[in-house]
Amino acid sequence: MKIAIGGLSKNVTAAAVQKFSGGKIETVITTDIGAVSMLKKGEVDYYFGACESGGGAAISILIGMIGYAKCCTVAKNGQVVKKENVEKFVNEGKIAFGMSVESIEKTVPLLVEALLEKSGE
Amino acid sequence: MTGNFSVLNFTVVIILCAFTAFLSHMGMAVFHDGLRPVIPEYIEGRMKRPELGSIAFGLSVGFIASVGIAHTVATGLLNPWLLFLTTDILGIISPKKWIAPILGGIWGALTLTALGFINTVLTGLPVNFIGAMGEISNPVVSCFALFPLIAIFMQFNAKKGIISTVITFAVRILLTKFVPSLSADAMEMFVGIVLLIGFAVVQDSKLKHTGEEEENVFSVRTARIRKNIVFLMISGALIAVACNIHIFGGSEVSIYTLAKAYKSTDPATSSGLIQQAALSEFMRGLGFIPLIATTAITTGVYGVAGFTFVYCVGYLMPNPVFAAIGGAAVILLEVLLLGWVGKFLGKFPSIRDASDNIRTSMTTVMEFALIIGSINAVVKMGGYTGFFIAAMIYFINEMTGKRIMKMAIGPVAAIATGVILNLLCYVGLFVPIK
Numbered sequence: 001m002k003i004a005i006g007g008l009s010k011n012v013t014a015a016a017v018q019k020f021s022g023g024k025i026e027t028v029i030t031t032d033i034g035a036v037s038m039l040k041k042g043e044v045d046y047y048f049g050a051c052e053s054g055g056g057a058a059i060s061i062l063i064g065m066i067g068y069a070k071c072c073t074v075a076k077n078g079q080v081v082k083k084e085n086v087e088k089f090v091n092e093g094k095i096a097f098g099m100s101v102e103s104i105e106k107t108v109p110l111l112v113e114a115l116l117e118k119s120g121e
Numbered sequence: 122m123t124g125n126f127s128v129l130n131f132t133v134v135i136i137l138c139a140f141t142a143f144l145s146h147m148g149m150a151v152f153h154d155g156l157r158p159v160i161p162e163y164i165e166g167r168m169k170r171p172e173l174g175s176i177a178f179g180l181s182v183g184f185i186a187s188v189g190i191a192h193t194v195a196t197g198l199l200n201p202w203l204l205f206l207t208t209d210i211l212g213i214i215s216p217k218k219w220i221a222p223i224l225g226g227i228w229g230a231l232t233l234t235a236l237g238f239i240n241t242v243l244t245g246l247p248v249n250f251i252g253a254m255g256e257i258s259n260p261v262v263s264c265f266a267l268f269p270l271i272a273i274f275m276q277f278n279a280k281k282g283i284i285s286t287v288i289t290f291a292v293r294i295l296l297t298k299f300v301p302s303l304s305a306d307a308m309e310m311f312v313g314i315v316l317l318i319g320f321a322v323v324q325d326s327k328l329k330h331t332g333e334e335e336e337n338v339f340s341v342r343t344a345r346i347r348k349n350i351v352f353l354m355i356s357g358a359l360i361a362v363a364c365n366i367h368i369f370g371g372s373e374v375s376i377y378t379l380a381k382a383y384k385s386t387d388p389a390t391s392s393g394l395i396q397q398a399a400l401s402e403f404m405r406g407l408g409f410i411p412l413i414a415t416t417a418i419t420t421g422v423y424g425v426a427g428f429t430f431v432y433c434v435g436y437l438m439p440n441p442v443f444a445a446i447g448g449a450a451v452i453l454l455e456v457l458l459l460g461w462v463g464k465f466l467g468k469f470p471s472i473r474d475a476s477d478n479i480r481t482s483m484t485t486v487m488e489f490a491l492i493i494g495s496i497n498a499v500v501k502m503g504g505y506t507g508f509f510i511a512a513m514i515y516f517i518n519e520m521t522g523k524r525i526m527k528m529a530i531g532p533v534a535a536i537a538t539g540v541i542l543n544l545l546c547y548v549g550l551f552v553p554i555k
Contacts, residue, residue: 056155063158064419078183080522
């Protein structure tokens with residue numbers, strides 16, 4: 001599985017993915033626009049992005065270019081992320097996940113777990 | 122700060138909020154960058170107004186409640202999160218065109234009334250709240266000047282970061298020694314930015330990126346924005362006037378410096394601080410261009426304050442009439458150049474990458490500055506009793522899921538500490554420090 005990382009604090013997001021997937025997931029650090037073409041070409045499976053609100057800079061370009069139906073904000077600013085919401089988004093077939101910068105450390109493990117479970121690894 | 126009640130101030134804020142709510146209702150412009158791409162879902166009929174409204178509310182409520190309120194209570198100046206994120210929501214939930222400006226206007230009147238009330242209450246308290254809040258602004262300018270260095274560390278490597286730090290520090294030392302008339306902070310920022318751009322250009326010329334297909338990503342959807350240009354220019358003019366009459370600060374990088382400038386009795390100090398605020402705001406604006414331009418071009422929805430350069434115009438113009446003309450002109454220019462900016466960004470994806478790093482680094486330095494400033498403020502208010510309260514508010518937020526944004530926690534903690542110290546003082550358990 002390969003995940004494109006964009007938005008703010010990319011290094012933190014990528015490091016968190018590496019850490020919590022135990023190396024099972026590859027990460028590519030890019031920009032939101034770069035990620036759109038990678039997703040369209042099938043070079044990556046998913047996109048993670050962080051910004052202040054979780055729904056702004058993180059995924060706004062993704063929403064505009066791959067469609068609102070495939071994007072979601074997992075952790076909004078000021079919210080504590082919930083496991084069942086993450087699982088719901090993953091099972092709905094969302095492929096681009098936005099989160100607030102503050103929540104990266106808490107959100108990434110839940111997302112990684114849900115995505116690995118879905119792919120049966 | 123006490124002159125908030127003039128008829129002019131009320132009129133400007135009410136018209137401004139009414140107008141931005143109208144822009145949001147019509148889908149012409151919204152302030153929240155994340156809301157922009159969702160607007161076409163409504164315009165093209167895939168989403169209903171209530172659903173869009175709930176998204177707008179969800180995206181913004183955390184910002185309004187934390188940075189929106191904190192920056193304004195701490196400075197006495199209105200800010201865009203408080204005003205425009207709310208008018209985004211109000212405009213969207215309004216079922217009819219004419220309801221939006223009414224709701225917006227009511228919000229404008231409410232915020233200014235509440236601010237006046239809060240100021241009156243706070244200035245009469247035994248523990249000097251407002252005076253101590255001035256401390257928050259002190260580290261802001263010097264700290265913001267460090268953002269290019271942090272961006273270099275983030276985008277390149279520690280070696281380049283350390284070299285840049287040494288060069289910038291040398292410039293600071295030499296300037297303070299030999300040319301004390303120049304602002305060391307401003308020159309520091311300039312040197313840092315030159316280094317950042319220099320490294321980026323060198324890196325870009327080494328990497329041959331295949332950027333052909335990225336160009337048509339920005340199939341120019343600027344026609345819709347151009348069609349609305351008159352409305353957008355009016356919005357720019359109103360915002361510039363609000364900045365000019367000293368009731369509004371554009372962002373965290375300028376608002377504390379402006380509050381200090383407007384309180385200063387010495388005209389030279391005051392105008393120096395205003396220039397400093399305008400420069401910081403300008404730099405922040407540059408960092409935000411790629412984000413605002415790309416979201417605007419891909420959606421056809423513009424930003425309420427455009428690329429935010431209208432703020433700088435508002436601070437610097439000699440009077441409200443010039444500010445209005447300047448604000449409108451800046452928006453006109455931005456919109457005319459939008460297509461070109463889009464093409465440029467499509468060709469150089471590295472610029473967008475740099476912009477992400479610049480915004481991350483600006484946030485990092487500002488969070489640091491606001492926490493340091495807030496700690497200085499609480500120590501001034503109540504010595505290390507004040508420190509105890511503020512530090513624990515900070516740590517409690519850290520330990521319970523960071524519900525309050527890092528950018529807001531400092532000022533929020535300082536305000537809460539001020540309230541608690543005053544309560545203690547009323548029941549006789551705390552003696553104000555002179």
